[in-house]
Amino acid sequence: xxxxxxxxxxxxxxxxxxxxxxxxxxxxxxxxxxxxxxxxxxxxxxxxxxxxxxxxxxxxxxxxxxxxxxxxxxxxxxxxxxxxxxxxxxxxxxxxxxxxxxxxxxxxxxxxxxxxxxxxxxxxxxxxxxxxxxxxxxxxxxxxxxxxxxxxxxxxxxxxxxxxxxxxxxxxxxxxxxxxxxxxxxxxxxxxxxxxxxxxxxxxxxxxxxxxxxxxxxxxxxxxxxxxxxxxxxxxxxxxxxxxxxxxxxxxxxxxxxxxxxxxxxxxxxxxxxxxxxxxxxxxxxxxxxxxxxxxxxxxxxxxxxxxxxxxxxxxxxxxxxxxxxxxxxxxxxxxxxxxxxxxxxxxxxxxxxxxxxxxxxxxxxxxxxxxxxxxxxxxxxxxxxxxxxxxxxxxxxxxxxxxxxxxxxxxxxxxxxxxxxxxxxxxxxxxxxxxxxxxxxxxxxxxxxxxxxxxxxxxxxxxxxxxxxxxxxxxxxxxxxxxxxxxxxxxxxxxxxxxxxxxxxxxxxxxxxxxxxxxxxxxxxxxxxxxxxxxxxxxxxxxxxxxxxxxxxxxxxxxxxxxxxxxxxxxxxxxxxxxxxxxxxxxxxxxxxxxxxxxxxxxxxxxxxxxxxxxxxxxxxxxxxxxxxxxxxxxxxxxxxxxxxxxxxxxxxxxxxxxxxxxxxxxxxxxxxxxxxxxxxxxxxxxxxxxxxxxxxxxxxxxxxxxxxxxxxxxxxxxxxxxxxxxxxxxxxxxxxxxxxxxxxxxxxxxxxxxxxxxxxxxxxxxxxxxxxxxxxxxxxxxxxxxxxxxxxxxxxxxxxxxxxxxxxxxxxxxxxxxxxxxxxxxxxxxxxxxx
RNA sequence: GGGCGGUUAGCUCAGCCGGUCAGAGCGCCUGCCUUACAAGCAGGAGGUCCCCAGUUCGAGCCUGGGACCGCCCACCA
Numbered sequence: 001x002x003x004x005x006x007x008x009x010x011x012x013x014x015x016x017x018x019x020x021x022x023x024x025x026x027x028x029x030x031x032x033x034x035x036x037x038x039x040x041x042x043x044x045x046x047x048x049x050x051x052x053x054x055x056x057x058x059x060x061x062x063x064x065x066x067x068x069x070x071x072x073x074x075x076x077x078x079x080x081x082x083x084x085x086x087x088x089x090x091x092x093x094x095x096x097x098x099x100x101x102x103x104x105x106x107x108x109x110x111x112x113x114x115x116x117x118x119x120x121x122x123x124x125x126x127x128x129x130x131x132x133x134x135x136x137x138x139x140x141x142x143x144x145x146x147x148x149x150x151x152x153x154x155x156x157x158x159x160x161x162x163x164x165x166x167x168x169x170x171x172x173x174x175x176x177x178x179x180x181x182x183x184x185x186x187x188x189x190x191x192x193x194x195x196x197x198x199x200x201x202x203x204x205x206x207x208x209x210x211x212x213x214x215x216x217x218x219x220x221x222x223x224x225x226x227x228x229x230x231x232x233x234x235x236x237x238x239x240x241x242x243x244x245x246x247x248x249x250x251x252x253x254x255x256x257x258x259x260x261x262x263x264x265x266x267x268x269x270x271x272x273x274x275x276x277x278x279x280x281x282x283x284x285x286x287x288x289x290x291x292x293x294x295x296x297x298x299x300x301x302x303x304x305x306x307x308x309x310x311x312x313x314x315x316x317x318x319x320x321x322x323x324x325x326x327x328x329x330x331x332x333x334x335x336x337x338x339x340x341x342x343x344x345x346x347x348x349x350x351x352x353x354x355x356x357x358x359x360x361x362x363x364x365x366x367x368x369x370x371x372x373x374x375x376x377x378x379x380x381x382x383x384x385x386x387x388x389x390x391x392x393x394x395x396x397x398x399x400x401x402x403x404x405x406x407x408x409x410x411x412x413x414x415x416x417x418x419x420x421x422x423x424x425x426x427x428x429x430x431x432x433x434x435x436x437x438x439x440x441x442x443x444x445x446x447x448x449x450x451x452x453x454x455x456x457x458x459x460x461x462x463x464x465x466x467x468x469x470x471x472x473x474x475x476x477x478x479x480x481x482x483x484x485x486x487x488x489x490x491x492x493x494x495x496x497x498x499x500x501x502x503x504x505x506x507x508x509x510x511x512x513x514x515x516x517x518x519x520x521x522x523x524x525x526x527x528x529x530x531x532x533x534x535x536x537x538x539x540x541x542x543x544x545x546x547x548x549x550x551x552x553x554x555x556x557x558x559x560x561x562x563x564x565x566x567x568x569x570x571x572x573x574x575x576x577x578x579x580x581x582x583x584x585x586x587x588x589x590x591x592x593x594x595x596x597x598x599x600x601x602x603x604x605x606x607x608x609x610x611x612x613x614x615x616x617x618x619x620x621x622x623x624x625x626x627x628x629x630x631x632x633x634x635x636x637x638x639x640x641x642x643x644x645x646x647x648x649x650x651x652x653x654x655x656x657x658x659x660x661x662x663x664x665x666x667x668x669x670x671x672x673x674x675x676x677x678x679x680x681x682x683x684x685x686x687x688x689x690x691x692x693x694x695x696x697x698x699x700x701x702x703x704x705x706x707x708x709x710x711x712x713x714x715x716x717x718x719x720x721x722x723x724x725x726x727x728x729x730x731x732x733x734x735x736x737x738x739x740x741x742x743x744x745x746x747x748x749x750x751x752x753x754x755x756x757x758x759x760x761x762x763x764x765x766x767x768x769x770x771x772x773x774x775x776x777x778x779x780x781x782x783x784x785x786x787x788x789x790x791x792x793x794x795x796x797x798x799x800x801x802x803x804x805x806x807x808x809x810x811x812x813x814x815x816x817x818x819x820x821x822x823x824x825x826x827x828x829x830x831x832x833x834x835x836x837x
Numbered sequence: 838g839g840g841c842g843g844u845u846a847g848c849u850c851a852g853c854c855g856g857u858c859a860g861a862g863c864g865c866c867u868g869c870c871u872u873a874c875a876a877g878c879a880g881g882a883g884g885u886c887c888c889c890a891g892u893u894c895g896a897g898c899c900u901g902g903g904a905c906c907g908c909c910c911a912c913c914a
Binding site for chain 2: 003007009191193216218219264267268269270274276280281282283339341342343344353355387390391395398478509511515547549550551552553554555557558561562565568572573574575576578579580619623634635638718719721722723725727728751805808809810812813814815816818819822823826
């Protein structure tokens, strides 16, 4: 497998082999006592039974770039690894499996169901671990956490108990978002609005005392059985005098008061609103304001309750039809019209949310939110990009109670027991007989809110916690900024007294190439593993980072291909160097101008890369590497030095530049750089474990100017040849004054035979970079004349523009002097060039 | 209903404080197997910077208005 025989970088063969070496080497598992300035990241824990999707792949690329970047700079790095039990998602997977077996969770019972879920996790968990390894992620696989592990679970209960004892957690009946598909309450954040077209029914409620009626409108007529009042706006003249009177609730023998509330809009519908606190969030609020009961007409099972009288037991949808029919029969149905509006759907099950009154656990958030607001306001936690910071602050400023109980079986069961009127909250079960534990479990985000510190052993003061907390960066898609990030900040501050991370980086969401969301159900998903398979992990990482931005981006496979091209380019450039250089210790000792130039450019590339990583600008960082490797190292430096003897000085210099280039690129394309690193004489061990010393030498502006001149001249001659139909290979005699030491380089790359002291008239002149390239032979005079005429026209028009600008008194008077001077110089130069023609 | 962002080459995107800012990659055209790479090299063509006003000596860049496209928050029956 010598380098001679491999003209292409084959990631499929090399990458898995390299990944294994990294893992075996132990670099991913740092010693907390090693000292130094640790750098840590807690990975957003994927669902334990999940698989790598595009978001994971991008986020993994981001975090791994950061981890490797800082490890290369000598910091002990820990990338905390683990998975989330993902209550709802996992439970529904197992429920589906049970359904396939023809059974159900209710049938097997809770204990067996939980056992089955653990077994499911054994069987299907860990897939994503292997996928992260394949992507090259330097996660601490030896120290894997799971949110349901015994230690972690204990931390969760400890937090619950502490918040309970502090009075922040309480139990209350409340109107919650009931997900009928799940049979559980879900939080506001797990609900999405969808537009649907319903029928809006107008129903007459007859007045009790005499003639007349009040007409109300609703899309949910069946909920009228839970009505407790009719509300009108106090300023609505149509209903003046109505307030305080009563109506009869049709289909029942109940009587409802007419109340006044500012909430009711006078310009919408009939201006009268039926109040159903048990099934509508606004009505719930109004009901509380007026001291009205919240009646439940629809139960958690989706069927009508006893309150519904003759409709009791009917599923809500059927009841709706029955109620409408009954109303029509009684002549109380005043109108039916189609009505399009947005209604909440469960993000989880996709079913329409049924607002229901139920007994749930809530966490009061204001006291937790304030410190989390302060932490961002005063810059202890920085959110990138800043637009997300605004979202975060706005959300926290208007935070509402968090419903933390879920009617699931898979999760952390709430540590509260009841016995008659008694309630006990504690980590350990209460003493004595007859206690019954609350059946609900905690919202998954409650446990993942502890992720950055519970993973490190909190509440125990472990060495890991001391060394790696607070973590440095939290990288995530912005869709879980509230769901997860804000809660980590709140809980971190509350329980550790410190922020959980210093920087929050919100990466792009990658959309399908057509701009739609990437999703399995839409069929728009792209499997990152297929990309890795096809182009390599390096290419995939590069491409994803190159695509990323501060906003959503469309997926483009070209960027992945560009990454593959870069890996291949680096591989071949390295072959070129390694197959020619003498095996000497790499060090900068090249004496030619191009040697100083490339080292200078490397300095700049490295400085720019460091700035871009610090600014979380991964796209620029990736393209910066590409431009350096392609545009400078390969296109020019390696070409400029061809023809030179690979003596010790050049060998050492080349190897130095190569070695440092590999180290520079490693955070983004770790595999190919690791593989090549092994071939560079004088390197020891893994590049992944290497500490980069400061770069030797310095920016050399003189060398940069000289090589810029060479490049400009060569490009001008090539371009001229192309336009003049002079074959690129044909050697032309030419005269260029002022090239001095650069003559040899220009001569070779531009294929010119440079002659001095020759007084022949040039057949063509190419002005470039303040020099004149005068061609003496090989030119068709007519072509040359045409070319010159075109060039003259171009120069004349530019001169005209510059003259016009300078003739403008306003410009000369008001523009900064430097700008005016630059314009004058430019004009001068253009005139000279024209003169030379 | 509120908030945020976007609109630049055929495609995907860069363009900091207004003055070399009209760019990159891919695609396309032309020519090259130049002793690392044809998944390569060299050269080139392509744009009314969404529209309309305005500020300015000067506007993709700033201001106002408009159009279109996203996203987030908000539960008017």
